[in-house]
Amino acid sequence: MIKSFRTALLLLLGMGMGLSQYSVAQDLVSLRGHAAPDEASKVPPQKQWQKDGEPFARDYVQQPPLIPHKIKGYKINVKFNKCLTCHSWANYREAGATKISQTHFEDRDKNVLANISARRYFCTQCHVPQVNAKPLVENTFKPVEAISGK
Numbered sequence: 001m002i003k004s005f006r007t008a009l010l011l012l013l014g015m016g017m018g019l020s021q022y023s024v025a026q027d028l029v030s031l032r033g034h035a036a037p038d039e040a041s042k043v044p045p046q047k048q049w050q051k052d053g054e055p056f057a058r059d060y061v062q063q064p065p066l067i068p069h070k071i072k073g074y075k076i077n078v079k080f081n082k083c084l085t086c087h088s089w090a091n092y093r094e095a096g097a098t099k100i101s102q103t104h105f106e107d108r109d110k111n112v113l114a115n116i117s118a119r120r121y122f123c124t125q126c127h128v129p130q131v132n133a134k135p136l137v138e139n140t141f142k143p144v145e146a147i148s149g150k
């Protein structure tokens with residue numbers, strides 16, 4: 001008896017949580033809009049990639065710096081990495097780019113390698129270019145004093 005009462009209570013709770021999640025989902029519109037999964041959705045307007053510019057200030061100490069330039073057509077695959085043609089230690093001077101930092105040469109056991117570590121090879125896993133997009137939700141995050149000086 002107690003067991004089934006608890007189950008019923010849990011079920012009710014679960015339904016409540018499900019419902020509240022549903023109302024949040026109603027406010028947030030996905031790129032597909034509210035189209036049903038089997039309906040064709042409207043093509044979303046294309047975002048504009050920012051023009052090449054100065055590096056962005058970082059928001060927190062451990063942040064992978066944002067990419068301050070376009071990366072359209074920059075391939076990264078097993079054989080070739082376009083980013084490294086400018087950002088590797090061999091090429092950064094000629095390209096006038098920032099060289100990848102030493103952390104990019106460490107494997108997950110903290111062994112320091114002679115070349116870029118596999119876990120840092122796919123740059124866009126962590127580094128992202130910017131578009132003229134409005135934030136989906138409000139964000140009041142403020143950088144720490146060590147970065148902002150405030």
Ligand code: HEC
Binds near residue numbers: 053054055067085
């Ligand atoms: C044609 C050369 C070139 C290529 C290719 C290139 N970059 Fe850059 N990148 C630059 C230059 C130049 C800068 C700006 C350096 C400056 O003004 O201080 C820069 C800046 C950056 C920064 C900002 C560094 C900082 O300290 O804020 C990041 C991150 C970055 N690039 C990532 C990438 C990634 C990821 C790719 C590949 C998808 C890539 N870049 C491809 C030349 C290049």
Ligand code: HEC
Binds near residue numbers: 126
């Ligand atoms: C797993 C996440 C990750 C990947 C993958 C990654 N980075 Fe980074 N990168 C970071 C972080 C975090 C920082 C800032 C702290 C640091 O230097 O490690 C950084 C810093 C940098 C900087 C600035 C260095 C400096 O001295 O200010 C450059 C340039 C850069 N990365 C380029 C690249 C390129 C090019 C690739 C691909 C070959 C790449 N990163 C792959 C996380 C990543």
